[in-house]
Amino acid sequence: MSWKIKINKTFPDLLIIGFAAMFWMLLWSQKDKVIVPNSDFFKYIYDGQNYLHFKIPPDYQIPPFFPIAIVVTAKLFTNYPYPEVMAGHFLNITFSSIIIIFVYKLLSHYSKTLSFITILLLTTNLYFIGTSLNITNDVCYAFFVTLVLLLYQKKHYKFSYLIAGFTIFIRYDSLAICSSLLLLNNISKNEKKRNFLILIFPIILYFLFVIFKTNPAANYYLIEIKNGLNKIPDLKVLDHLLNLITSNSIYDKNLNKIFSIIITFYSLFIILKSTFPKYIKLICLNFVLNIFLFLFIPNFCLRYLFSTIWVVYFIIINQSHKYLKKILVLILLAINILQLKDPKIYNENIKKSECKYVADWFNSQQIDNNNAKILIYEPFILEYYLHNKNIIIDSLKEIENKTIDCNNQLLCIIKKFHHEYKTDIFIVSTSGSQEIIDDYYGDKFSADQHFIYLFKQLPLIPSNTDHLKLIISLNNNQGNWANIFQYIP
Secondary structure (H helix, E strand, C coil): CHHHHHHHHHHHHHHHHHHHHHHHHHHHHCHHHCCCCCCHHHHHHHHHHHHHCCCCCCCCCCCCHHHHHHHHHHHHHCCCCCHHHHHHHHHHHHHHHHHHHHHHHHHHCCCHHHHHHHHHHHHCCHHHHHHHHCCCHHHHHHHHHHHHHHHHHCCCHHHHHHHHHHHHHCCHHHHHHHHHHHHHHHHHCCCCHHHHHHHHHHHHHHHHHHHHHCCHHHCHHHHHHHHCHHHCCCHHHCCCCCHHHHCCCCCCHHHHHHHHHHHHHHHHHHHHCCCCCHHHHHHHHHHHHHHHHHCCCCCCCHHHHHHHHHHHHHHHHCCCCHHHHHHHHHHHHHHHHHHHCCHHHHCHHHCCHHHHHHHHHHHCCCCCCCCEEEEECCHHHHHHHCCCCCEEECCHHHHHHHHCCCCCCHHHHHHHHHHHHCCCEEEEEECHHHCCCCCCCCCHHHHHHCCHHHHCCCCCCCCCECCEEEEEEEECCCCCEEEEEEECC
């Protein structure tokens, strides 16, 4: 009988591992739908390459772990045209697939039924799939947070505290999981001082590095927080939480706020109720502190809550009334299935794709004039894909140096470039540079830092203007376009 018992115990684990492997293969088959990764990806590459040469990025912004992981993993994909892109996909898809296994192992001790349902809802969630296909450090961070929770549930406290402290090298909002461990420690009174020191040591080490080895004046996140102090508390996190499980299909702020308040207070109820296991309390406490933390971070983005998608599902379906539970599960599953039929799953992942089309066009051209220059919004994207040796992409710093003298007039800046370099000047207007970015839903500060207001001066309708000759207009069927102009003296 013992071997039958072992089979009964291991079969669900093998089933979940097989399911996670199929999920990995499904995502890998869809990776090419992401034409251009999230803009942060190109900063990861730049930072990672600096770290591998034992240099600190001059404009340090992003914690180092994920940039280093991408650049190191890219060495496995050198036979591909863009190895860093392949590396990023490999890491993100692998992390998200393993998260499935971790969530199952974490919740199965509490309820196998709930664990299976949570996995089913998570893997059919449009936002979970879409973010897993994109390349950001949110998936990597979610992987390690889930690992911390699992280790805690297995009572490997030293390792859970150590890895929690280490997550500061991935994302700054790791302060939520670290604080959760410390607060739960104070509640229960049974954790040792050693675990506290294990947790706090990597955090102190990281902030000493930031303070003494980087330039705070060039740290974009610090600048962003400083410029956004007047927005704090930022309630956008409450206006978006429901969209985690409806994939941005509900835009009513009041409905989102009501849902956020209910979920948050129910999480607090679980934390304070003595009958719930300690690791379940830790899951909910980490969720609540994530919500609280994002109230004090300007320019909140929904993907920052990627690590809590499965937690929201668990909180909703963790009901004692079995009929209510069934109704909720059916509603949530129906929402997911209906969303999966909508091709907007890739809408987020085709943003900036026009930059790839521009690069492909320039790569195919024979440019007679050496060192021809291109002015484009978010030049770092084009720089990665451009291989034409006769073209130089103007940096944001070069543009910034000329904006003051030209009173923020694009044509004046172009003339100065031409006068200084005596070469062909190409100017690119893209759909991304013509977006209306407001203070509430968009990252207006970031857009202004990239001089979006300059490129908005270019004509929306592709046509010749004074001193600007339209060379070509590129577009696809999904609303992404680019107009390439050449400056005519």
